[in-house]
Amino acid sequence: MARTVRKVVFPVAGLGTRVLPATKAMPKEMLPVVDRPLIQHAVDEAREAGITTFIFVVAPRRTIILDHFSVAPVLERVLKARRQAEELRVVRETTLPKSRIRRAVQSKPLGLGHAVWCARNHVGNDPFAVILVDDLIQSTPGCLSGMMEAYREVGGNLIAVEDVPRALVSRYGVLDVESEKGRLAKARGIVEKPKPEEAPSTLTVVGRYILQPQIFKHLARGQRGAGGEIQLTDGIAATLGEVPLHGYRFAGRRFDCGNKIGLIAANVAYGLARDDLREGLRAAIGALE
Numbered sequence: 001m002a003r004t005v006r007k008v009v010f011p012v013a014g015l016g017t018r019v020l021p022a023t024k025a026m027p028k029e030m031l032p033v034v035d036r037p038l039i040q041h042a043v044d045e046a047r048e049a050g051i052t053t054f055i056f057v058v059a060p061r062r063t064i065i066l067d068h069f070s071v072a073p074v075l076e077r078v079l080k081a082r083r084q085a086e087e088l089r090v091v092r093e094t095t096l097p098k099s100r101i102r103r104a105v106q107s108k109p110l111g112l113g114h115a116v117w118c119a120r121n122h123v124g125n126d127p128f129a130v131i132l133v134d135d136l137i138q139s140t141p142g143c144l145s146g147m148m149e150a151y152r153e154v155g156g157n158l159i160a161v162e163d164v165p166r167a168l169v170s171r172y173g174v175l176d177v178e179s180e181k182g183r184l185a186k187a188r189g190i191v192e193k194p195k196p197e198e199a200p201s202t203l204t205v206v207g208r209y210i211l212q213p214q215i216f217k218h219l220a221r222g223q224r225g226a227g228g229e230i231q232l233t234d235g236i237a238a239t240l241g242e243v244p245l246h247g248y249r250f251a252g253r254r255f256d257c258g259n260k261i262g263l264i265a266a267n268v269a270y271g272l273a274r275d276d277l278r279e280g281l282r283a284a285i286g287a288l289e
């Protein structure tokens with residue numbers, strides 16, 4: 001089993017219905033948290049974790065997400081001419097070499113498992129990471145870096161997890177925990193969106209995964225699960241016999257930026273974490289009260 005993960009899959013073909021109308025014409029992954037779109041936060045986290053191949057699973061005809069990572073010659077020329085060195089630096093920082101980018105199309109919104117399956121030809125026979133871009137995790141180093149370290153130890157399938165109140169478990173994938181050691185929870189099962197009274201624990205899945213390619217043969221069956229969708233969780237559950245599964249209790253704070261409150265809270269938290277913005281933001285918030 002390979003212990004180095006170099007590929008990441010970003011399922012970014014969703015409709016973003018919880019933040020309409022902001023997402024009417026624009027994918028939710030392009031919503032900004034402070035001064036960069038959510039997808040850039042995710043790409044930066046992946047880069048820091050040593051990822052070199054970035055696989056975007058996009059909706060048909062959607063190009064804006066990939067545009068964000070390509071070279072912008074006109075903009076760069078203007079910034080250069082105006083001697084806006086700092087702006088030029090941040091723009092250049094967003095660029096990913098073309099050779100590092102892969103694009104897969106999810107033609108129908110059949111679920112997260114289906115989206116990941118759409119990336120199979122680019123993933124090949126390697127272990128790979130998945131980042132759900134609207135789960136923004138504030139932590140230094142990033143969540144995926146911490147997971148890579150844990151993965152080198154345990155291998156198999158590894159998923160970021162956190163405890164939530166039992167009443168909320170039906171929004172998430174939930175682990176059936178066999179044993180715990182430090183940040184790691186060895187799981188004997190995983191179930192998608194169970195009823196609170198039926199949930200095997202309150203340890204829920206957050207949008208960071210390191211997965212083995214064996215999952216694709218299960219996803220290929222196209223079996224529908226919770227909500228009538230092809231669930232990634234069900235694919236992970238199906239590989240349990242051949243691939244061990246661990247939950248990783250990450251350090252840091254998670255923001256669900258697919259909903260309005262989470263997105264606003266993330267903007268405030270990320271703004272307050274910035275030396276260049278903290279003071280001004282505090283004053284602006286204070287003035288509202």
Ligand code: G1P
Nearest residue numbers: 112135171172173205206207233
């Ligand atoms: C997805 C996964 C779920 C996970 C959640 C985390 O659900 O299916 O297991 O807990 O992301 O955000 P969704 O939010 O797409 O319903």
